[in-house]
Amino acid sequence: MTTISAPVVRALARPWLGGAVGIVLLLVIWAAFSTVLPSSSIVPTPWATAASVFKDFGPYYSGNLASTLGRAGWGYLWGNLAGLLVASIVLIVPRLEEIVTQLGVVSQCLPITAVGPIIILIFGGRSAAIFLAALLVFFTTMIGAILGMRAAPRAALDLVSAYGGSRFTQIRKVQLVSAVPAVFTALAIAVPGALLGAVVGEYLGGIDSGIGVALNAAQRNIDPQRVWGMSILAGLIALLGYALVSLIGRWVTPWVRRGGSH
Known part of the structure:
Protein backbone atom coordinates (compact mmCIF):
# COMPACT_ATOMS: atom_id res chain seq x y z
CA MET A 1 0.00 0.00 0.00
CA VAL A 43 -27.36 24.08 -12.48
CA PRO A 44 -25.24 26.27 -14.80
CA THR A 45 -21.63 25.35 -15.44
CA PRO A 46 -18.93 27.09 -13.38
CA TRP A 47 -17.62 28.85 -16.47
CA ALA A 48 -21.10 30.06 -17.49
CA THR A 49 -21.64 31.43 -13.99
CA ALA A 50 -18.24 33.13 -14.02
CA ALA A 51 -19.02 34.68 -17.41
CA SER A 52 -22.30 36.04 -16.04
CA VAL A 53 -20.51 37.60 -13.06
CA PHE A 54 -17.86 39.28 -15.23
CA LYS A 55 -20.42 40.47 -17.77
CA ASP A 56 -22.93 41.98 -15.34
CA PHE A 57 -20.71 42.78 -12.38
CA GLY A 58 -20.94 46.55 -12.75
CA PRO A 59 -24.66 47.06 -13.43
CA TYR A 60 -26.01 44.10 -11.47
CA TYR A 61 -23.73 42.47 -8.92
CA SER A 62 -21.72 45.36 -7.47
CA GLY A 63 -24.70 47.55 -6.55
CA ASN A 64 -26.63 44.74 -4.89
CA LEU A 65 -23.56 43.49 -3.05
CA ALA A 66 -22.75 46.98 -1.78
CA SER A 67 -26.30 47.48 -0.47
CA THR A 68 -26.27 44.22 1.44
CA LEU A 69 -22.77 44.78 2.82
CA GLY A 70 -23.87 48.16 4.16
CA ARG A 71 -26.84 46.67 6.01
CA ALA A 72 -24.86 43.65 7.20
CA GLY A 73 -22.11 45.99 8.43
CA TRP A 74 -24.50 48.03 10.53
CA GLY A 75 -26.12 44.88 11.88
CA TYR A 76 -22.69 43.46 12.66
CA LEU A 77 -21.74 46.62 14.52
CA TRP A 78 -24.91 46.93 16.61
CA GLY A 79 -25.19 43.21 17.28
CA ASN A 80 -21.62 42.99 18.51
CA LEU A 81 -21.94 46.10 20.65
CA ALA A 82 -25.09 44.71 22.25
CA GLY A 83 -23.50 41.30 22.80
CA LEU A 84 -20.38 42.75 24.40
CA LEU A 85 -22.43 45.12 26.54
CA VAL A 86 -24.62 42.32 27.89
CA ALA A 87 -21.57 40.12 28.49
CA SER A 88 -19.94 42.97 30.44
CA ILE A 89 -23.06 43.35 32.59
CA VAL A 90 -23.04 39.59 33.30
CA LEU A 91 -19.37 39.84 34.26
CA ILE A 92 -20.16 42.51 36.82
CA VAL A 93 -23.38 40.84 38.03
CA PRO A 94 -22.83 37.06 37.60
CA ARG A 95 -26.33 36.23 38.88
CA LEU A 96 -27.76 37.57 35.63
CA GLU A 97 -25.91 35.00 33.50
CA GLU A 98 -28.62 32.32 33.55
CA ILE A 99 -31.40 34.78 32.69
CA VAL A 100 -29.39 36.45 29.92
CA THR A 101 -28.32 33.11 28.45
CA GLN A 102 -31.89 31.84 28.37
CA LEU A 103 -33.09 35.01 26.65
CA GLY A 104 -30.28 34.63 24.12
CA VAL A 105 -31.25 31.02 23.42
CA VAL A 106 -34.87 32.06 22.94
CA SER A 107 -33.82 34.74 20.45
CA GLN A 108 -31.92 32.12 18.44
CA CYS A 109 -34.75 29.58 18.54
CA LEU A 110 -37.17 32.00 16.87
CA PRO A 111 -37.35 31.17 13.13
CA ILE A 112 -35.92 34.17 11.33
CA THR A 113 -38.33 33.75 8.42
CA ALA A 114 -41.25 33.90 10.88
CA VAL A 115 -39.92 36.87 12.85
CA GLY A 116 -38.82 38.78 9.74
CA PRO A 117 -42.29 39.86 8.53
CA ILE A 118 -43.15 41.18 12.00
CA ILE A 119 -39.89 43.14 12.15
CA ILE A 120 -40.58 44.59 8.69
CA LEU A 121 -44.01 45.78 9.83
CA ILE A 122 -42.47 47.44 12.88
CA PHE A 123 -39.26 48.95 11.49
CA GLY A 124 -39.64 48.94 7.71
CA GLY A 125 -37.53 47.13 5.12
CA ARG A 126 -34.01 48.57 5.51
CA SER A 127 -34.11 48.76 9.31
CA ALA A 128 -35.55 45.25 9.46
CA ALA A 129 -32.60 43.86 7.49
CA ILE A 130 -30.18 45.56 9.88
CA PHE A 131 -32.14 44.31 12.90
CA LEU A 132 -32.13 40.70 11.65
CA ALA A 133 -28.39 40.91 10.96
CA ALA A 134 -27.81 42.22 14.49
CA LEU A 135 -30.05 39.49 15.94
CA LEU A 136 -27.97 36.72 14.38
CA VAL A 137 -24.77 38.38 15.60
CA PHE A 138 -25.84 39.19 19.16
CA PHE A 139 -26.04 35.70 20.65
CA THR A 140 -22.78 34.47 19.12
CA THR A 141 -20.77 37.40 20.42
CA MET A 142 -22.44 37.45 23.83
CA ILE A 143 -21.83 33.75 24.49
CA GLY A 144 -18.25 33.94 23.18
CA ALA A 145 -17.47 36.89 25.45
CA ILE A 146 -19.06 35.28 28.51
CA LEU A 147 -17.23 31.99 28.00
CA GLY A 148 -13.96 33.82 27.42
CA MET A 149 -14.32 35.83 30.60
CA ARG A 150 -15.19 32.74 32.60
CA ALA A 151 -12.10 30.96 31.27
CA ALA A 152 -9.79 33.26 33.24
CA PRO A 153 -7.31 31.23 35.35
CA ARG A 154 -8.45 30.96 38.95
CA ALA A 155 -4.85 31.24 40.14
CA ALA A 156 -4.43 34.60 38.40
CA LEU A 157 -7.62 35.94 39.97
CA ASP A 158 -6.49 34.77 43.41
CA LEU A 159 -3.08 36.38 42.90
CA VAL A 160 -4.63 39.76 42.09
CA SER A 161 -6.84 39.43 45.17
CA ALA A 162 -3.89 38.43 47.37
CA TYR A 163 -2.06 41.61 46.37
CA GLY A 164 -5.03 43.71 47.38
CA GLY A 165 -6.62 44.08 43.95
CA SER A 166 -10.32 44.85 43.78
CA ARG A 167 -12.94 42.97 41.80
CA PHE A 168 -12.64 45.52 38.99
CA THR A 169 -8.87 45.01 38.95
CA GLN A 170 -9.47 41.28 38.45
CA ILE A 171 -11.84 42.05 35.60
CA ARG A 172 -9.49 44.54 33.95
CA LYS A 173 -6.19 42.72 34.32
CA VAL A 174 -7.26 39.07 34.07
CA GLN A 175 -10.75 38.36 32.79
CA LEU A 176 -10.86 40.89 29.96
CA VAL A 177 -7.44 39.79 28.71
CA SER A 178 -8.44 36.13 28.91
CA ALA A 179 -11.62 36.84 26.96
CA VAL A 180 -9.92 38.51 23.96
CA PRO A 181 -9.21 35.30 21.96
CA ALA A 182 -12.74 33.97 22.49
CA VAL A 183 -14.23 37.34 21.57
CA PHE A 184 -12.35 37.46 18.29
CA THR A 185 -13.43 33.90 17.52
CA ALA A 186 -17.04 34.95 18.11
CA LEU A 187 -16.58 38.08 16.00
CA ALA A 188 -15.30 35.94 13.13
CA ILE A 189 -18.20 33.49 13.39
CA ALA A 190 -20.64 36.42 13.50
CA VAL A 191 -19.62 37.68 10.05
CA PRO A 192 -21.60 35.06 8.06
CA GLY A 193 -24.50 35.50 10.48
CA ALA A 194 -24.69 39.23 9.82
CA LEU A 195 -24.67 38.67 6.06
CA LEU A 196 -27.37 35.98 6.33
CA GLY A 197 -29.61 38.21 8.44
CA ALA A 198 -29.31 41.08 5.98
CA VAL A 199 -30.04 38.83 2.99
CA VAL A 200 -33.11 37.32 4.66
CA GLY A 201 -34.38 40.79 5.56
CA GLU A 202 -33.99 41.88 1.94
CA TYR A 203 -35.56 38.71 0.64
CA LEU A 204 -38.70 39.30 2.69
CA GLY A 205 -39.37 42.58 0.90
CA GLY A 206 -39.57 46.31 1.46
CA ILE A 207 -36.14 46.98 -0.10
CA ASP A 208 -35.30 47.81 -3.71
CA SER A 209 -31.69 46.54 -3.85
CA GLY A 210 -29.47 43.95 -2.24
CA ILE A 211 -28.50 40.30 -2.54
CA GLY A 212 -31.88 39.11 -1.28
CA VAL A 213 -33.73 41.32 -3.78
CA ALA A 214 -31.48 40.19 -6.63
CA LEU A 215 -31.92 36.50 -5.75
CA ASN A 216 -35.68 36.92 -5.57
CA ALA A 217 -35.80 38.60 -8.98
CA ALA A 218 -33.46 36.05 -10.58
CA GLN A 219 -35.61 33.19 -9.28
CA ARG A 220 -38.79 34.74 -10.67
CA ASN A 221 -37.08 35.27 -14.04
CA ILE A 222 -35.67 31.71 -13.99
CA ASP A 223 -32.12 32.95 -14.37
CA PRO A 224 -29.97 30.24 -12.72
CA GLN A 225 -26.68 31.86 -13.69
CA ARG A 226 -27.45 34.97 -11.68
CA VAL A 227 -28.86 32.93 -8.79
CA TRP A 228 -25.70 30.86 -8.57
CA GLY A 229 -23.41 33.80 -9.23
CA MET A 230 -24.95 35.97 -6.52
CA SER A 231 -25.07 33.08 -4.03
CA ILE A 232 -21.43 32.18 -4.60
CA LEU A 233 -20.29 35.79 -4.30
CA ALA A 234 -22.22 36.12 -1.04
CA GLY A 235 -20.55 32.98 0.27
CA LEU A 236 -17.11 34.20 -0.76
CA ILE A 237 -17.68 37.55 0.95
CA ALA A 238 -18.73 35.78 4.17
CA LEU A 239 -15.65 33.56 3.95
CA LEU A 240 -13.33 36.51 3.36
CA GLY A 241 -14.89 38.42 6.26
CA TYR A 242 -14.43 35.44 8.54
CA ALA A 243 -10.80 35.05 7.45
CA LEU A 244 -10.06 38.77 7.89
CA VAL A 245 -11.44 38.94 11.43
CA SER A 246 -9.58 35.73 12.29
CA LEU A 247 -6.31 37.21 11.02
CA ILE A 248 -6.88 40.37 13.05
CA GLY A 249 -7.56 38.21 16.08
CA ARG A 250 -4.28 36.35 15.60
CA TRP A 251 -2.43 39.64 15.28
CA VAL A 252 -4.03 41.09 18.40
CA THR A 253 -3.45 37.92 20.46
CA PRO A 254 0.08 36.77 19.58
CA TRP A 255 0.33 34.85 22.87
CA VAL A 256 -2.30 32.35 21.74
CA ARG A 257 -0.90 29.07 20.43
CA ARG A 258 -2.61 25.84 19.58
CA GLY A 259 -2.92 23.88 22.75
CA GLY A 260 -1.22 26.63 24.75
CA SER A 261 -2.12 29.73 26.73
CA HIS A 262 -0.81 33.21 27.27
Whole structure:
Protein backbone atom coordinates (compact mmCIF):
# COMPACT_ATOMS: atom_id res chain seq x y z
CA MET A 1 0.00 0.00 0.00
CA THR A 2 1.29 3.43 -0.93
CA THR A 3 2.24 5.65 2.00
CA ILE A 4 2.17 9.43 2.08
CA SER A 5 5.42 11.11 3.02
CA ALA A 6 5.66 13.29 6.11
CA PRO A 7 6.15 16.57 4.15
CA VAL A 8 2.96 15.88 2.19
CA VAL A 9 1.04 15.16 5.39
CA ARG A 10 2.30 18.41 6.95
CA ALA A 11 1.33 20.35 3.83
CA LEU A 12 -2.17 18.89 3.78
CA ALA A 13 -2.54 19.76 7.47
CA ARG A 14 -2.24 23.46 6.70
CA PRO A 15 -5.69 25.09 6.92
CA TRP A 16 -5.32 27.16 3.76
CA LEU A 17 -4.24 24.17 1.71
CA GLY A 18 -7.08 22.04 3.00
CA GLY A 19 -9.51 24.79 2.08
CA ALA A 20 -8.03 25.07 -1.41
CA VAL A 21 -8.37 21.33 -1.95
CA GLY A 22 -11.97 21.50 -0.77
CA ILE A 23 -12.78 24.32 -3.19
CA VAL A 24 -11.25 22.40 -6.10
CA LEU A 25 -13.30 19.32 -5.23
CA LEU A 26 -16.48 21.39 -5.03
CA LEU A 27 -15.76 22.89 -8.45
CA VAL A 28 -15.22 19.41 -9.91
CA ILE A 29 -18.51 18.16 -8.44
CA TRP A 30 -20.30 21.29 -9.63
CA ALA A 31 -18.96 20.85 -13.15
CA ALA A 32 -20.04 17.20 -13.13
CA PHE A 33 -23.57 18.07 -12.04
CA SER A 34 -23.91 20.81 -14.62
CA THR A 35 -22.53 18.88 -17.60
CA VAL A 36 -23.45 15.24 -16.99
CA LEU A 37 -26.56 14.96 -14.86
CA PRO A 38 -30.11 15.86 -15.96
CA SER A 39 -30.08 18.78 -13.51
CA SER A 40 -27.94 20.82 -15.91
CA SER A 41 -30.96 22.95 -16.85
CA ILE A 42 -31.05 24.45 -13.34
CA VAL A 43 -27.36 24.08 -12.48
CA PRO A 44 -25.24 26.27 -14.80
CA THR A 45 -21.63 25.35 -15.44
CA PRO A 46 -18.93 27.09 -13.38
CA TRP A 47 -17.62 28.85 -16.47
CA ALA A 48 -21.10 30.06 -17.49
CA THR A 49 -21.64 31.43 -13.99
CA ALA A 50 -18.24 33.13 -14.02
CA ALA A 51 -19.02 34.68 -17.41
CA SER A 52 -22.30 36.04 -16.04
CA VAL A 53 -20.51 37.60 -13.06
CA PHE A 54 -17.86 39.28 -15.23
CA LYS A 55 -20.42 40.47 -17.77
CA ASP A 56 -22.93 41.98 -15.34
CA PHE A 57 -20.71 42.78 -12.38
CA GLY A 58 -20.94 46.55 -12.75
CA PRO A 59 -24.66 47.06 -13.43
CA TYR A 60 -26.01 44.10 -11.47
CA TYR A 61 -23.73 42.47 -8.92
CA SER A 62 -21.72 45.36 -7.47
CA GLY A 63 -24.70 47.55 -6.55
CA ASN A 64 -26.63 44.74 -4.89
CA LEU A 65 -23.56 43.49 -3.05
CA ALA A 66 -22.75 46.98 -1.78
CA SER A 67 -26.30 47.48 -0.47
CA THR A 68 -26.27 44.22 1.44
CA LEU A 69 -22.77 44.78 2.82
CA GLY A 70 -23.87 48.16 4.16
CA ARG A 71 -26.84 46.67 6.01
CA ALA A 72 -24.86 43.65 7.20
CA GLY A 73 -22.11 45.99 8.43
CA TRP A 74 -24.50 48.03 10.53
CA GLY A 75 -26.12 44.88 11.88
CA TYR A 76 -22.69 43.46 12.66
CA LEU A 77 -21.74 46.62 14.52
CA TRP A 78 -24.91 46.93 16.61
CA GLY A 79 -25.19 43.21 17.28
CA ASN A 80 -21.62 42.99 18.51
CA LEU A 81 -21.94 46.10 20.65
CA ALA A 82 -25.09 44.71 22.25
CA GLY A 83 -23.50 41.30 22.80
CA LEU A 84 -20.38 42.75 24.40
CA LEU A 85 -22.43 45.12 26.54
CA VAL A 86 -24.62 42.32 27.89
CA ALA A 87 -21.57 40.12 28.49
CA SER A 88 -19.94 42.97 30.44
CA ILE A 89 -23.06 43.35 32.59
CA VAL A 90 -23.04 39.59 33.30
CA LEU A 91 -19.37 39.84 34.26
CA ILE A 92 -20.16 42.51 36.82
CA VAL A 93 -23.38 40.84 38.03
CA PRO A 94 -22.83 37.06 37.60
CA ARG A 95 -26.33 36.23 38.88
CA LEU A 96 -27.76 37.57 35.63
CA GLU A 97 -25.91 35.00 33.50
CA GLU A 98 -28.62 32.32 33.55
CA ILE A 99 -31.40 34.78 32.69
CA VAL A 100 -29.39 36.45 29.92
CA THR A 101 -28.32 33.11 28.45
CA GLN A 102 -31.89 31.84 28.37
CA LEU A 103 -33.09 35.01 26.65
CA GLY A 104 -30.28 34.63 24.12
CA VAL A 105 -31.25 31.02 23.42
CA VAL A 106 -34.87 32.06 22.94
CA SER A 107 -33.82 34.74 20.45
CA GLN A 108 -31.92 32.12 18.44
CA CYS A 109 -34.75 29.58 18.54
CA LEU A 110 -37.17 32.00 16.87
CA PRO A 111 -37.35 31.17 13.13
CA ILE A 112 -35.92 34.17 11.33
CA THR A 113 -38.33 33.75 8.42
CA ALA A 114 -41.25 33.90 10.88
CA VAL A 115 -39.92 36.87 12.85
CA GLY A 116 -38.82 38.78 9.74
CA PRO A 117 -42.29 39.86 8.53
CA ILE A 118 -43.15 41.18 12.00
CA ILE A 119 -39.89 43.14 12.15
CA ILE A 120 -40.58 44.59 8.69
CA LEU A 121 -44.01 45.78 9.83
CA ILE A 122 -42.47 47.44 12.88
CA PHE A 123 -39.26 48.95 11.49
CA GLY A 124 -39.64 48.94 7.71
CA GLY A 125 -37.53 47.13 5.12
CA ARG A 126 -34.01 48.57 5.51
CA SER A 127 -34.11 48.76 9.31
CA ALA A 128 -35.55 45.25 9.46
CA ALA A 129 -32.60 43.86 7.49
CA ILE A 130 -30.18 45.56 9.88
CA PHE A 131 -32.14 44.31 12.90
CA LEU A 132 -32.13 40.70 11.65
CA ALA A 133 -28.39 40.91 10.96
CA ALA A 134 -27.81 42.22 14.49
CA LEU A 135 -30.05 39.49 15.94
CA LEU A 136 -27.97 36.72 14.38
CA VAL A 137 -24.77 38.38 15.60
CA PHE A 138 -25.84 39.19 19.16
CA PHE A 139 -26.04 35.70 20.65
CA THR A 140 -22.78 34.47 19.12
CA THR A 141 -20.77 37.40 20.42
CA MET A 142 -22.44 37.45 23.83
CA ILE A 143 -21.83 33.75 24.49
CA GLY A 144 -18.25 33.94 23.18
CA ALA A 145 -17.47 36.89 25.45
CA ILE A 146 -19.06 35.28 28.51
CA LEU A 147 -17.23 31.99 28.00
CA GLY A 148 -13.96 33.82 27.42
CA MET A 149 -14.32 35.83 30.60
CA ARG A 150 -15.19 32.74 32.60
CA ALA A 151 -12.10 30.96 31.27
CA ALA A 152 -9.79 33.26 33.24
CA PRO A 153 -7.31 31.23 35.35
CA ARG A 154 -8.45 30.96 38.95
CA ALA A 155 -4.85 31.24 40.14
CA ALA A 156 -4.43 34.60 38.40
CA LEU A 157 -7.62 35.94 39.97
CA ASP A 158 -6.49 34.77 43.41
CA LEU A 159 -3.08 36.38 42.90
CA VAL A 160 -4.63 39.76 42.09
CA SER A 161 -6.84 39.43 45.17
CA ALA A 162 -3.89 38.43 47.37
CA TYR A 163 -2.06 41.61 46.37
CA GLY A 164 -5.03 43.71 47.38
CA GLY A 165 -6.62 44.08 43.95
CA SER A 166 -10.32 44.85 43.78
CA ARG A 167 -12.94 42.97 41.80
CA PHE A 168 -12.64 45.52 38.99
CA THR A 169 -8.87 45.01 38.95
CA GLN A 170 -9.47 41.28 38.45
CA ILE A 171 -11.84 42.05 35.60
CA ARG A 172 -9.49 44.54 33.95
CA LYS A 173 -6.19 42.72 34.32
CA VAL A 174 -7.26 39.07 34.07
CA GLN A 175 -10.75 38.36 32.79
CA LEU A 176 -10.86 40.89 29.96
CA VAL A 177 -7.44 39.79 28.71
CA SER A 178 -8.44 36.13 28.91
CA ALA A 179 -11.62 36.84 26.96
CA VAL A 180 -9.92 38.51 23.96
CA PRO A 181 -9.21 35.30 21.96
CA ALA A 182 -12.74 33.97 22.49
CA VAL A 183 -14.23 37.34 21.57
CA PHE A 184 -12.35 37.46 18.29
CA THR A 185 -13.43 33.90 17.52
CA ALA A 186 -17.04 34.95 18.11
CA LEU A 187 -16.58 38.08 16.00
CA ALA A 188 -15.30 35.94 13.13
CA ILE A 189 -18.20 33.49 13.39
CA ALA A 190 -20.64 36.42 13.50
CA VAL A 191 -19.62 37.68 10.05
CA PRO A 192 -21.60 35.06 8.06
CA GLY A 193 -24.50 35.50 10.48
CA ALA A 194 -24.69 39.23 9.82
CA LEU A 195 -24.67 38.67 6.06
CA LEU A 196 -27.37 35.98 6.33
CA GLY A 197 -29.61 38.21 8.44
CA ALA A 198 -29.31 41.08 5.98
CA VAL A 199 -30.04 38.83 2.99
CA VAL A 200 -33.11 37.32 4.66
CA GLY A 201 -34.38 40.79 5.56
CA GLU A 202 -33.99 41.88 1.94
CA TYR A 203 -35.56 38.71 0.64
CA LEU A 204 -38.70 39.30 2.69
CA GLY A 205 -39.37 42.58 0.90
CA GLY A 206 -39.57 46.31 1.46
CA ILE A 207 -36.14 46.98 -0.10
CA ASP A 208 -35.30 47.81 -3.71
CA SER A 209 -31.69 46.54 -3.85
CA GLY A 210 -29.47 43.95 -2.24
CA ILE A 211 -28.50 40.30 -2.54
CA GLY A 212 -31.88 39.11 -1.28
CA VAL A 213 -33.73 41.32 -3.78
CA ALA A 214 -31.48 40.19 -6.63
CA LEU A 215 -31.92 36.50 -5.75
CA ASN A 216 -35.68 36.92 -5.57
CA ALA A 217 -35.80 38.60 -8.98
CA ALA A 218 -33.46 36.05 -10.58
CA GLN A 219 -35.61 33.19 -9.28
CA ARG A 220 -38.79 34.74 -10.67
CA ASN A 221 -37.08 35.27 -14.04
CA ILE A 222 -35.67 31.71 -13.99
CA ASP A 223 -32.12 32.95 -14.37
CA PRO A 224 -29.97 30.24 -12.72
CA GLN A 225 -26.68 31.86 -13.69
CA ARG A 226 -27.45 34.97 -11.68
CA VAL A 227 -28.86 32.93 -8.79
CA TRP A 228 -25.70 30.86 -8.57
CA GLY A 229 -23.41 33.80 -9.23
CA MET A 230 -24.95 35.97 -6.52
CA SER A 231 -25.07 33.08 -4.03
CA ILE A 232 -21.43 32.18 -4.60
CA LEU A 233 -20.29 35.79 -4.30
CA ALA A 234 -22.22 36.12 -1.04
CA GLY A 235 -20.55 32.98 0.27
CA LEU A 236 -17.11 34.20 -0.76
CA ILE A 237 -17.68 37.55 0.95
CA ALA A 238 -18.73 35.78 4.17
CA LEU A 239 -15.65 33.56 3.95
CA LEU A 240 -13.33 36.51 3.36
CA GLY A 241 -14.89 38.42 6.26
CA TYR A 242 -14.43 35.44 8.54
CA ALA A 243 -10.80 35.05 7.45
CA LEU A 244 -10.06 38.77 7.89
CA VAL A 245 -11.44 38.94 11.43
CA SER A 246 -9.58 35.73 12.29
CA LEU A 247 -6.31 37.21 11.02
CA ILE A 248 -6.88 40.37 13.05
CA GLY A 249 -7.56 38.21 16.08
CA ARG A 250 -4.28 36.35 15.60
CA TRP A 251 -2.43 39.64 15.28
CA VAL A 252 -4.03 41.09 18.40
CA THR A 253 -3.45 37.92 20.46
CA PRO A 254 0.08 36.77 19.58
CA TRP A 255 0.33 34.85 22.87
CA VAL A 256 -2.30 32.35 21.74
CA ARG A 257 -0.90 29.07 20.43
CA ARG A 258 -2.61 25.84 19.58
CA GLY A 259 -2.92 23.88 22.75
CA GLY A 260 -1.22 26.63 24.75
CA SER A 261 -2.12 29.73 26.73
CA HIS A 262 -0.81 33.21 27.27
